[in-house]
Amino acid sequence: MSTAISWTTGVSPARTPAVQEIARVLSQVPDPEIPALSIIDLGIVREVHGDRVIITPTYSGCPATLYIEQSIRGALNDAGLAHVRIETTLSPPWTSDWISDEGREKLRAYGIAPPPKGAANASLRNDTHAQCPRCGSMNTAEISRFGSTPCKALWRCNACAEPFDRFKCH
Numbered sequence: 001m002s003t004a005i006s007w008t009t010g011v012s013p014a015r016t017p018a019v020q021e022i023a024r025v026l027s028q029v030p031d032p033e034i035p036a037l038s039i040i041d042l043g044i045v046r047e048v049h050g051d052r053v054i055i056t057p058t059y060s061g062c063p064a065t066l067y068i069e070q071s072i073r074g075a076l077n078d079a080g081l082a083h084v085r086i087e088t089t090l091s092p093p094w095t096s097d098w099i100s101d102e103g104r105e106k107l108r109a110y111g112i113a114p115p116p117k118g119a120a121n122a123s124l125r126n127d128t129h130a131q132c133p134r135c136g137s138m139n140t141a142e143i144s145r146f147g148s149t150p151c152k153a154l155w156r157c158n159a160c161a162e163p164f165d166r167f168k169c170h
């Protein structure tokens with residue numbers, strides 16, 4: 001395990017060039033729902049080894065899950081890394097806490113309210129508070145369970161009257 005990167009344990013020991021190269025390729029794979037973010041920004045990639053990567057999809061019902069795996073496969077193959085296996089683990093389940101700080105900034109810049117850090121998974125579905133990504137107001141309301149994609153809900157800011165997407169995929 002000394003040549004792996006792990007986001008689960010928070011340990012990134014000595015990285016071999018092979019592991020670094022795989023991580024670099026993965027950092028350029030966009031999330032299909034939110035192309036501004038990479039799958040590493042979203043915390044979907046959990047571990048990178050010299051011969052395999054371990055991913056945890058945002059949630060099993062997410063229609064983008066299969067597409068993500070295909071995107072990773074394609075990116076690895078294009079980089080001459082066809083030997084690298086992709087393993088999926090659902091335990092522990094993905095949580096929005098795994099979205100990196102950089103990922104949260106990108107979400108905000110993209111006009112999507114990032115989920116509050118430390119929020120329990122269960123509270124995300126029925127959370128009544130979301131911060132407007134445009135003006136920062138907390139005076140917001142959900143308009144629709146489904147925004148531009150099934151993984152986003154449509155919200156509206158009562159302060160600046162702007163609608164915005166809220167990431168609810170977990």
Ligand SMILES: [Zn+2]
Nearest residue numbers: 132135157160
């Ligand atoms: Zn606003």
